Amino acid sequence: MSLTASTAPAPHITYSAVLGSPHVARLLGGTLTGRLPNGMAPVAILLWTLAAGGSIAFGGLLSALYGLASGLSQPVKGRLMDRYGQRAVHLPAALLNSTLLLALPVAGPYAGAALATTIVVAAGLTTPPLEAGLRALWPSLLPDPRLRHAALALDTGAQGLLYIVGPLLVAALASAHSPSLALAATAALGLAGTLVVATAPPSRHWRPAPASADDGPARRLASPELVSLFIALTGIGFAIGALNVWAVAMAELHGRDMLSGLLPASFSAGSFLGGLVYGRRTWPGSTTRQLLAGTAAFLAGWLPLLALPGPHAAIAAVVLPGAFLTVVVACAYQATDALTPTGRTSEAYAWLILSIGAGQAAGTALAGRVADHVLASAALPAAGAAFALTVLLFACPGHTPAERGRQRRPRAARRGRA
Incomplete structure (x- = not known):
């Protein structure tokens, strides 16, 4: 992969060309289906806890533990994929995760809080690492950098939809039948999506390229450049986590319960639309410049919240x-x-995912403590974005993390995946 700057915008790229490439539609669709439980499980666990007679505090704790366990285990699962391949990790993880989610309604009421907590944590630890796995497949699936750019943007933008569709589906199933059915649907969708991915030839045959002599000391994953990038991304996650709590605070302030869902949904819709626009062409400038420009615009987009807009203006504002x-x-x-050194791509992607998730958890926690202070609550997303931009600008003077990658040989020339 090259990070060299382009001198002019390239022609538009059609998503039909991306999705028409062999295996792309199957892998993207399977990954999104298999990851739908990321948006379903926390809500389903909370609703099941309440239906079983537990408190909302305990249900919230279980939901948080599920997400935390899933995030913290990502690097381990990424390392296992880099060592043993995707199928050897995806299938056992999906089977265990689905089994544990199905077991929760059966075992929970009879063994009490301790067993329910154990099951939820184990289920979180065994979520299949589909996101990191798909990102590792793009170079071999789409050798053309322009198509790969479009696929990555489409994949990234579509993630937000998981957190709109997932909770809505759980709410509908729980309302029409029971939270136990919602948990069963969560388990079934996760397993089905993972099977679609794991049985596809690119995932079955994928192996990381062996380490080459030119990697040398760079074989070490925790380079200063990557660490700086991941630290910056915690600020991005912080802004997202703070948004979710701010949305609840807005709903209470204006007496409109729907705002707690509409504001995150508007943010996610903006992410999807932004991905569609960004992915249709390659943009001028290096990846470093695009990263800095995107982070600066991400920060600027939060600033209107400091004016404490009303409900309709707030819904429009978070799209940017x-x-x-x-x-x-x-x-x-x-x-x-x-x-990333050759042969450790999946693990690096998993650390990226964990960085955003850890920042999101921190943003949620701090925003919850200042939710009663309207201005402070509205300012937290911008604070997280400002932190991210500051790290990117000053962590490595003269060379931001992404730009140093330009001094290395293109990954496409070093990688030989099946």
Whole structure:
């Protein structure tokens, strides 16, 4: 992969060309289906806890533990994929995750809080690492950098839809039948999507390229450049986590419960639309410049919240930072790809995912403590974005993390995946 700057915008890229490439539609669709439980499980666990007679505090704790366990285990699962291949990790993880989610309604009421907590944590630890796996497949699936750029933007932008569709589906199933059915649907979708991915030839046959002599000391994953990039991304996650709590605070302030869902949904819709626009062409400038520009625009998009807009203005305002979220994350993946030693790509992607998730958890926690202070709550997303931009600008003077990758040989020339 090359991070060299282009001198002029390239022609538009059609998504039909991306999705028409062999295996792309299957892998993208399977990954999105298999990851739908990421948006379903926390809500389903909370609703099941309440239906089983537990408190909302305990249900919230279980939901948080599920997400935390899933995030913290990502690098381990990424390392296992780099060592043993994708299928050897995806299938056992999906089977265990689905089995544990199905077991929760059966075992929970009879063994009490301790067993329910154990099951939820184990289920989180065994979520299949589909996102990191798909990102590792793009170079072999789409050798053309322009098509790969479009696929990455489409993939990144579509992630936000998981957190709109997932909770809505759980709410509908729980309302029409029971939270137990919602948990069963969560388990079934996760397993079905993972099977679609794991049985596809590119995932079955994928192996990381063996380490080459030119990697030398760069074989070490924790390089200063990658660490700086991942630290910056915690600020991006912080902004997202703070948004979710701010949305609830807005709903309470204006007495409109729907705002707690509409504001994150508007943000996610902006992310999807931004991905569609960003992915249709290659943009001038290096990945570093695009990353910095995207982060600066992400920060600027949060500033209107400091004016404490009303409900309708707030719904419109959060579309802009959502649109640039896709740019930031897509560029971060490109930079990670260029900076990662051969044979450790999946693990590096998993650390990227964990960085955003850890920042999101921190943003949610801090925003919850200042939710009663309207201005402070509205300012937290901008604070997270400002932190990200500051790290990118000053962590490595003269060379931001992504730009140093330009000094290395293009990954496409070093990687030989089946």
